[in-house]
Amino acid sequence: MESIGILGGTGPAGRGVAVRLACAGYNVVLGSRDSQRASETASGITVRGNGKITGGTNDDAASCDIVIVATPSDSAVETAASLKSKLDGKIVVSMVNALTRGNKELIPVYPPLGSMAAEIAAVLTDSKIVGAFHHLPAAQMEDLDSGIDADVVIFGDDEEARKRINDIVNEMPGLFAIIAGSMALASAVEAFTAVCISINIRHRAHSYVKMAGLTH
Amino acid sequence: MESIGILGGTGPAGRGVAVRLACAGYNVVLGSRDSQRASETASGITVRGNGKITGGTNDDAASCDIVIVATPSDSAVETAASLKSKLDGKIVVSMVNALTRGNKELIPVYPPLGSMAAEIAAVLTDSKIVGAFHHLPAAQMEDLDSGIDADVVIFGDDEEARKRINDIVNEMPGLFAIIAGSMALASAVEAFTAVCISINIRHRAHSYVKMAGLTH
Numbered sequence: 001m002e003s004i005g006i007l008g009g010t011g012p013a014g015r016g017v018a019v020r021l022a023c024a025g026y027n028v029v030l031g032s033r034d035s036q037r038a039s040e041t042a043s044g045i046t047v048r049g050n051g052k053i054t055g056g057t058n059d060d061a062a063s064c065d066i067v068i069v070a071t072p073s074d075s076a077v078e079t080a081a082s083l084k085s086k087l088d089g090k091i092v093v094s095m096v097n098a099l100t101r102g103n104k105e106l107i108p109v110y111p112p113l114g115s116m117a118a119e120i121a122a123v124l125t126d127s128k129i130v131g132a133f134h135h136l137p138a139a140q141m142e143d144l145d146s147g148i149d150a151d152v153v154i155f156g157d158d159e160e161a162r163k164r165i166n167d168i169v170n171e172m173p174g175l176f177a178i179i180a181g182s183m184a185l186a187s188a189v190e191a192f193t194a195v196c197i198s199i200n201i202r203h204r205a206h207s208y209v210k211m212a213g214l215t216h
Numbered sequence: 217m218e219s220i221g222i223l224g225g226t227g228p229a230g231r232g233v234a235v236r237l238a239c240a241g242y243n244v245v246l247g248s249r250d251s252q253r254a255s256e257t258a259s260g261i262t263v264r265g266n267g268k269i270t271g272g273t274n275d276d277a278a279s280c281d282i283v284i285v286a287t288p289s290d291s292a293v294e295t296a297a298s299l300k301s302k303l304d305g306k307i308v309v310s311m312v313n314a315l316t317r318g319n320k321e322l323i324p325v326y327p328p329l330g331s332m333a334a335e336i337a338a339v340l341t342d343s344k345i346v347g348a349f350h351h352l353p354a355a356q357m358e359d360l361d362s363g364i365d366a367d368v369v370i371f372g373d374d375e376e377a378r379k380r381i382n383d384i385v386n387e388m389p390g391l392f393a394i395i396a397g398s399m400a401l402a403s404a405v406e407a408f409t410a411v412c413i414s415i416n417i418r419h420r421a422h423s424y425v426k427m428a429g430l431t432h
Contacts, residue, residue: 105397108404110326140429149428153411181321181414188324188407195369195404198397199427207430211415212365213356214423 004168005029005061007079008071010041013095016141017068017133017172022051023144024171029054031061048144062086066093066164068133073098073109073116081123088126091161095133096120097193105198108191115186117155130156130165131186132177134193137206141174148174150208155185178211220384221245221277223295224287226257229311232357233284233349233388238267239360240387245270247277264360278302282309282380284349289314289325289332297339304342307377311349312336313409321414324407331402333371344377346370347402348385348393350409353422357390364390366424371401394427 004021006014009030018028028051032038038055045053061067062083067090071079076096080087096116098109111119121129132154140146152169154177156162162179169177180189192209200207220237222230225246234244244267248254254271261269277283278299283306287295292312296303312332314325327335337345348370356362368385370393372378378395385393396405408425416423 102398102400105401107400110403137429153415178415179418180411181418182318184318184323185321185411185414187326188404188411191404192408192411195396195401195408196427198401199369199394199430202395202397203430205427205430207427210426210428211412211421211423212426213353214415214419214421 001025002065003027003029004066004068005031005064006068006070007031007058007061008069009061010038011070012138012142014070015041015045016136016138017070017095018053019045019047019142019144020172020175022047022053023049023173024168025050027052029056029061029064031056031058033058035060058083059086066091068093068095069120070095076116077119077123080120084124087124090127091130091164092120092124092127093130093132093165094120097134097190099194104201106194108194110187115190117183117186117190121183128156128158128161129183130154130162131189132165132169134189135196135209137200137208140206144173148208150175151210152177153189153209154179155181155183155189157183178214217241218281219243219245220282220284221247221280222284222286223247223274223277224285225277226254227286228354228358230286231257231261232352232354233286233311234269235261235263235358235360236388236391238263238269239265239389240384241266243268245272245277245280247272247274249274274299275302282307284309284311285336286311292332293335293339296336300340303340306343307346307380308336308340308343309346309348309381310336313350313406315410320417322410324410326403331406333399333402333406337399344372344374345399346372346378346381347405348381350405351412351425353416353424356422360389364424365426366391367426368393369405369425370395371397371399371405373399394430
């Protein structure tokens with residue numbers, strides 16, 4: 001079973017994914033610029049299942065078998081680039097969204113290459129980039145009793161890598177994986193996060209995407 | 217009760233919306249460059265409910281109280297612009313998506329202004345532009361026995377206009393309206409159509425977006 005590192009893993013998005021990975025039995029390293037804070041965050045998470053969650057530096061997280069990028073969008077590329085040698089040859093999952101605040105809504109920001117996944121792929125030329133976990137409400141992810149039953153839309157150009165992430169997602173409680181296609185869909189998947197969050201702001205909800213009518 | 221015209225209404229997307237508008241009691245005019253074909257298409261649709269569906273020119277459709285743009289993306293702006301005087305002051309609903317074919321997937325195309333809704337708004341400066349109906353599988357929309365129960369994500373800058381469309385959508389069987397926010401979300405809503413269709417191609421499904429966890 002692979003170890004999984006999460007860059008910027010101490011934020012709500014990273015913690016939510018970590019707790020459900022641990023449920024599925026994976027050992028997870030929450031990486032942070034502040035490894036002390038990461039250790040404290042990790043020990044504060046109640047784990048169910050056989051996986052362990054520990055804290056460390058982003059360098060520690062990048063040493064895992066599979067690495068998830070969960071940093072804020074403005075530091076994602078720099079963080080990934082600084083760890084390139086550790087990430088070469090590995091599956092790197094981007095769950096990064098570039099969003100900006102509007103009037104009672106969040107608005108998608110399109111980086112020069114169209115998506116954060118493409119920006120990360122451009123610096124991690126020897127990693128297999130997969131996109132996943134974009135549309136999930138963080139608090140409901142972290143709360144294992146939230147009853148969430150959400151779809152995870154997955155994209156990437158490496159068929160084997162996205163299939164591996166697909167299978168891991170399906171082992172995580174409350175999540176169902178759907179491979180959408182290639183990196184050409186990255187901007188569309190990422191930008192839709194702004195729509196999901198805007199709906200939740202406007203309707204005071206914690207909704208998430210479910211592709212109804214798909215045979216599960 | 218307003219009359220509703222659909223520009224480019226003889227295609228699958230337009231027909232699917234028309235049949236459910238008629239169910240809700242609205243009289244619908246399917247507009248086409250070929251009014252003869254539009255009349256034939258209209259008379260071939262089995263209507264349930266009190267609304268009538270008739271065919272005509274795009275000019276006839278643009279004379280209705282509310283007008284939906286359902287043309288292919290490459291003719292949407294030109295068609296809308298040519299009917300500007302008829303559309304002034306009215307609610308104009310864009311359901312247009314700009315997509316291109318990839319390898320076993322559809323890829324979003326971003327027009328210069330970011331979205332088709334913005335392109336249409338740029339020529340219809342005196343209309344109230346609302347986006348809706350993007351993610352719906354056309355065949356399931358037209359088949360009233362398909363059992364579809366889909367969310368319709370709505371956006372627009374005119375609060376009253378998007379509320380009116382919200383209410384009309386909620387009168388249509390099988391659809392539930394969700395206002396997401398302003399025109400700043402247009403590109404994200406439109407582009408996600410590529411993800412929906414790509415998922416359906418890959419998984420041989422007819423799935424559609426449902427925002428689970430939203431109190432209906």
